[in-house]
Amino acid sequence: MEEYLDRFITYLVVERNASPYTARNYRREVGEFLRFLKGEGVSSLQEVDRQRLSRYLLWLRAKGYVKASVRRRISELRSFFRYLVGQRILESNPMEAISAPKVPQRLPRYLKPEEIGAIMLAPDTSQPLGQRDRAMLEILYATGVRVSELAGLDLASLDRAKGEMRVRGKGGKERIVLLGRPARGALDLYLKEGRPKLLKGKRTSALFLNRSGERLSVRGVQSMLDRCARKAGLKWVTPHLLRHTFATHMLGGGADLRVVQELLGHTSLSSTQVYTHVSQRRAREVYMNSHPLAREGEAEGDE
Numbered sequence: 001m002e003e004y005l006d007r008f009i010t011y012l013v014v015e016r017n018a019s020p021y022t023a024r025n026y027r028r029e030v031g032e033f034l035r036f037l038k039g040e041g042v043s044s045l046q047e048v049d050r051q052r053l054s055r056y057l058l059w060l061r062a063k064g065y066v067k068a069s070v071r072r073r074i075s076e077l078r079s080f081f082r083y084l085v086g087q088r089i090l091e092s093n094p095m096e097a098i099s100a101p102k103v104p105q106r107l108p109r110y111l112k113p114e115e116i117g118a119i120m121l122a123p124d125t126s127q128p129l130g131q132r133d134r135a136m137l138e139i140l141y142a143t144g145v146r147v148s149e150l151a152g153l154d155l156a157s158l159d160r161a162k163g164e165m166r167v168r169g170k171g172g173k174e175r176i177v178l179l180g181r182p183a184r185g186a187l188d189l190y191l192k193e194g195r196p197k198l199l200k201g202k203r204t205s206a207l208f209l210n211r212s213g214e215r216l217s218v219r220g221v222q223s224m225l226d227r228c229a230r231k232a233g234l235k236w237v238t239p240h241l242l243r244h245t246f247a248t249h250m251l252g253g254g255a256d257l258r259v260v261q262e263l264l265g266h267t268s269l270s271s272t273q274v275y276t277h278v279s280q281r282r283a284r285e286v287y288m289n290s291h292p293l294a295r296e297g298e299a300e301g302d303e
Contacts, residue, residue: 036059140242155205
């Protein structure tokens with residue numbers, strides 16, 4: 001059965017252009033399912049039926065997996081079995097009879113403007129690493145790019161004259177994001193002073209470098225954020241949180257939903273619409289706290 005998983009992962013990477021992160025998740029979690037089947041005495045994928053799948057879902061819940069994790073595994077198994085049907089290894093997809101648990105929609109967390117200001121001041125911009133870190137923070141907040149997109153940037157990705165940056169997103173799709181004045185200024189300082197010092201005579205097309213003069217990894221970006229967040233007195237700051245913050249602040253400032261969708265690289269508008277709920281909730285909070293008749297008006301409306 002592991003042979004089919006190997007072939008499926010190769011298909012994801014080669015045919016679907018899946019990221020290493022996505023491929024790693026599929027291998028780990030589909031592999032977990034295959035190990036469960038072995039424990040059940042199942043030796044062939046042809047033996048997988050609705051009853052065995054239901055037992056697997058019960059096993060996941062007994063292990064304490066939350067609904068979102070169970071839902072993700074169901075989606076991964078659907079893709080895996082769909083591939084097997086397409087390859088004529090199986091005649092039908094047993095996952096079609098399995099429904100995923102409903103997960104309540106959680107509004108994305110975001111940083112307030114003063115928190116953004118604090119984290120931007122955390123790097124020591126008199127040092128090469130600080131110049132790099134400030135440039136990365138400014139780009140993450142100014143563009144909403146994913147951490148993998150940031151780490152994958154090359155010098156050729158930039159159009160400094162236009163203040164634009166070409167990024168490669170999910171599925172290898174490219175899009176243009178825009179850089180504001182603070183991001184352009186931080187980037188110029190890094191390119192002029194910080195990057196040449198970090199490069200140490202090496203040759204690389206990578207935009208952001210580590211101390212060894214090589215491309216900074218996704219994990220390196222996260223470590224930078226952890227360090228800057230602690231210095232700014234903030235907790236749990238991730239690259240995705242800055243992406244949420246970018247979208248929320250854009251919509252809160254009056255940006256068109258379709259424009260934000262394009263800048264984020266969302267395929268579906270529904271992925272972007274969650275941020276409108278955040279903006280609406282924030283607008284209500286401001287109204288209730290600021291308008292002199294807000295609470296009185298609400299009370300009258302309830303009668």
